[in-house]
Amino acid sequence: MRRVRSLALIAALVAGLAPAAAAEPAPRLRPHVSVAADIVRLGDFVEHAGRFADVALFRAPDLGHTGTVPAWQIVDAARRAGLADVAADSQAEVVVTRAARIIPLADMEEKVAGAVALSLGVTDTSRIRVAFEAGVRPIAVEPDARGTAIVVRLDHDARTGRFEIVLAVPGSDRSARAGGFVLTGHAHELIDVVVPARMINRGEVLKASDLTVERRARHETHGLTADTVMSLPQAAGLAARRPLPIDRPFRTADLMKPExxxxxxxxxxxxxxxxxxxxxxxxxxxxxxxxxxxxxxxxxxxxxxxxxxxxxxxxxxxxxxxxxxxxxxxxxx
CATH class of the missing domain: 2.30.30.760 (SH3 type barrels.)
Structure with missing residues (x-):
């Protein structure tokens, strides 16, 4: 009988110790949070939030953006939800980032250049210079939207260079809801022109080292004619019929055979x-x-x-x- 009582006592002691051994770690505030959803939940902010993890607290920042939330605000919201004693240590705030796939400006420029080149009949997209208006930012879409951005619409004024383009990203809910992303700016065709690298006097024979090829926007190069010199072989070895100023395009009529x-x-x-x-x-x-x-x-x-x-x-x-x-x-x- 004594042995039975002893075994029962030991079993009771073990049963009393089991909850303490199996107790979950104390909930603790995370310093940084990255979320993919529109809503930030308690489990995103707090480690070991247990059954309170799915409690919605705040709206997440926009895709690809980062924000901060004061630590006391999160601790207070957790307490009101029923999760007390959240350890915040000395944290003043929690940094929250909305995960996103970012389409950089360079990729966006490439899309614009390709569309504008096609509209102008230019085969080399490197001859299109694109400048977005101030405020145009990289496009941010959902992390799982892996589709390649496509051009939905392009309006381009060849005279002024101004454009408005709509890009869409297949598989992105944000892109679908907005009907695409509207971008504005200027895009100009670039042309190669030959200009003197130094002042050339009348009668001087031009060498290749006296000239340089510059790529300039067509609209910035005034006075171009059908006989404007566009390549070094057109000018090298000929003499200047008149003085040729530095950095100014010139014509074949301004050249002559060396005297x-x-x-x-x-x-x-x-x-x-x-x-x-x-x-x-x-x-x-x-x-x-x-x-x-x-x-x-x-x-x-x-x-x-x-x-x-x-x-x-x-x-x-x-x-x-x-x-x-x-x-x-x-x-x-």
């Missing part, structure tokens, strides 16, 4: 006929590039002749109907 003969310079005049070639010294009365026809003076006869520039300081007499007297005849005895 091989300067005005008033000495030239070698040649005249060639079948079986004979004559050479004599002369003076250029005009400047000229290769192939130009200029006037030269025969220093021996003082006659003015027309000649074609064929090299540096060299000209060739143009054949005429009558023979040209290149050398003064000696008097007859």
């Amino acid at each position: 091989l003969v300067e005005r008033n310079s000495a030239v070698l005049i040649t005249f060639e006929t079948p079986g004979m070639m004559l050479s004599l010294r002369g003076r250029a009365l005009e400047a000229g590039a290769e192939g130009d026809v200029i006037q030269v003076q025969n220093l021996q006869t003082q006659r003015t002749l027309q000649a074609k520039v064929i090299g540096s300081g060299r000209v060739s007499i143009i054949r005429q109907a009558r023979p040209v007297a290149l050398v003064r005849s000696a008097p007859t005895p």
Whole structure:
């Protein structure tokens, strides 16, 4: 009998200790909270909230946004819900973040550039410069909305560059409710123009190092014509017909072949006929590039002749109907 009583006493003691051993940890306030739903619940704020975890407390911030809630407010709400003695330690507030999938501005710009390029007939989207208006932020949608953003509508004024575009994200309730996300800004086509890297004086022969290719918005480049120089091969090796200011586009009409003969310079005049070639010294009365026809003076006869520039300081007499007297005849005895 004594043994039975002893066993009963031990069983009672064990039964009395079991609740203490199985007791749940004390509820404690979390310093940071990340939620995916519209509502923040007590279990989001408090560890070990037990059966009170599903009690709704506050609205969550907008998708992708972060807010704070004073710690005392959460402790007070928990107490009113029936969960007392929430340990907050020395916390002053809890940081709450609404989880979201963020579509960055760079991706949004790419979508706008593609749509605008298509509307302008431009095949290279890198030639479209996009600038959103102030206040345009990255798009935030639900974390499980993994669809690629699509263009629903585009209005673009090619003259001013202003655009309004609507992007939608498949699988996003927020996108569906709002009918998409409206973005505004300016988008301009960029073109390559060649400009002098330094001041070019008249007659200077242009080298590739004297020029630079800049990509500018078409609407910012005034006075462009069909013969505006757009590539280095169009200008390199030619001479400036007039002074070319730095950073200013210029035309092919502003260029010429390099002058091989300067005005008033000495030239070698040649005249060639079948079986004979004559050479004599002369003076250029005009400047000229290769192939130009200029006037030269025969220093021996003082006659003015027309000649074609064929090299540096060299000209060739143009054949005429009558023979040209290149050398003064000696008097007859």
